[in-house]
Amino acid sequence: MKPGFELRGKRVLVVGLARTGAAASLFCSARGARVTATDRKTENDLVETAIVLRAAGITLVLGGHEHANLCEQDFVVVSPGVPVNAPVLEEARKIGIPVWSEIEVAWRFLSGKLIAITGSNGKTTTTSLVAHILKTSGIPTLVGGNIGVPLLSLVESSTDATVTVAEISSFQLENVDEFRPEIGVLLNLTPDHLDRHTSFDEYAAAKMRMFGNQSERDAAILNADDPEVSRRMPHGPRVYWFSRKKRVAAGAFLLGEEIVFRSGGDETQLLRRSDISLRGEHNVENVLAACSAAFLVGAPIAGIAAGVKSFPGVEHRLEFVGDIAGVQFYNDSKATNVDAALKAIESFPEPQSNSEKGRLIVILGGKDKGSPYTPLRAPLAARARAVLLIGAATEKIAADLEGAAPLQRAGTLDRAVQIAKIRAKAGDIVLLAPACASFDQFENYEQRGRVFKELVGRLSVQGAAMPASKG
Secondary structure: OOOOOOOOOOEEEEEOOOHHHHHHHHHHHHOOOEEEEEEOOOHHHHHHHHHHHHHOOOEEEEOOOOOOOHHHOOEEEEOOOOOOOOHHHHHHHHOOOOEEEHHHHHHHHOOOEEEEEEOOOOHHHHHHHHHHHHHHOOOOEEEEEOOOOOHHHHHHHOOOOOEEEEEOOHHHHOOOOOOOOOEEEEOOOOOOOOOOOOOHHHHHHHHHHHHOOOOOOOEEEEEOOOHHHHOOOOOOOEEEEEEOOOOOOOEEEEEOOEEEEEEOOEEEEEEEHHHOOOOOHHHHHHHHHHHHHHHHOOOOHHHHHHHHHHOOOOOOOOEEEEEEOOEEEEEOOOOOOHHHHHHHHHOOOOOOOOOOOOOEEEEEEOEOOOOOOHHHHHHHHHHEEEEEEEOOOHHHHHHHHOOOOOEEEEEOHHHHHHHHHHHOOOOOEEEEOOOOEOOOOOOOHHHHHHHHHHHHHHHHHOOOOOOOOOO
């Protein structure tokens, strides 16, 4: 049973007024809470949001949190973009006021089952794929969380028959209390967000909070091929593994060319590996995880196979943009960390012989997230004819990759696409896989990906001929 919770008459402070904070403010206010919302941004930065929130009777404290009257609050809801150690949150904890993320509040009101998916990479693809499989199977499905729709926005649509599939970030998990999904999925653990988390262990601990309240009635789905995941196995829930390298005691794995799910000693063939249209070995892992979650929540075998076969992929995730004069362009703007960029690069084949040159022109760069770029050296040396550097992390990336592949400082994405046009020849692939956050030059990775696609689209519209390169 979920803990009972009554918002009417409660005094709630919402910290951070991006999309999630605004949704939390309106949700609590609509249920009778007295809401104060605060943000470091000024009135001029939040004009439209301020108009909507004030119309709902919400008190705003803008330009800083200093006058938020913490002592008068019953609890605090924090947006994921606000650091866990922000002074206003530290002060709230010091005086005993609960600090919750939006997903904690949403979970207390959501009806039906919840599948929550986290990991360093692949969250969006796996979340979207699970939802697609369930919808294909005729199961009422809602999708939200870190994928763009706050969970609170789904509460009114949820019923006892619905399954909510949620992408969950480490930022959202930092401030959960009793949050407990019926099915929790951990795809992988690699260094990420070290510009915010003080260490990899702290980051991993935030991810593991997904499973902290689960019991034997719940399920955890974990990557058996990731040593950082397997050594942190939770003890409360039933554990299912997924692996593309070995047979597992319970969960999904590859058996030759078949994807098989094993439970209680019984093995069920779900589909063939050739049914997966997504590029890259990492996407085989995402499919294994998605099939496990769908199977455990009751999707039929035919629905799972049909869903995987018909899944179109996710925007900004190894998204094919176009072919111009024999040069293919791929948008992986969602590759916001080094491991994601590594997986994107390795999705394309190495040259067949030492005499052949790599066919990749890779665009890297943006806002640094605290991880080294050296893991990219070997795959770039094997596959890339050029690496074009953009954004604030340019010099750090250049220092880490010097000598691995030809580097060129492009500065901006616009300039990088122009250079790629000049340097590429038929058969080459231009890949945007930044390995960085986007916030130095763009609002988010989505805007970065859209701009890339627009730039490539202009090349196509202009009928840009790709000049032959001497390599």
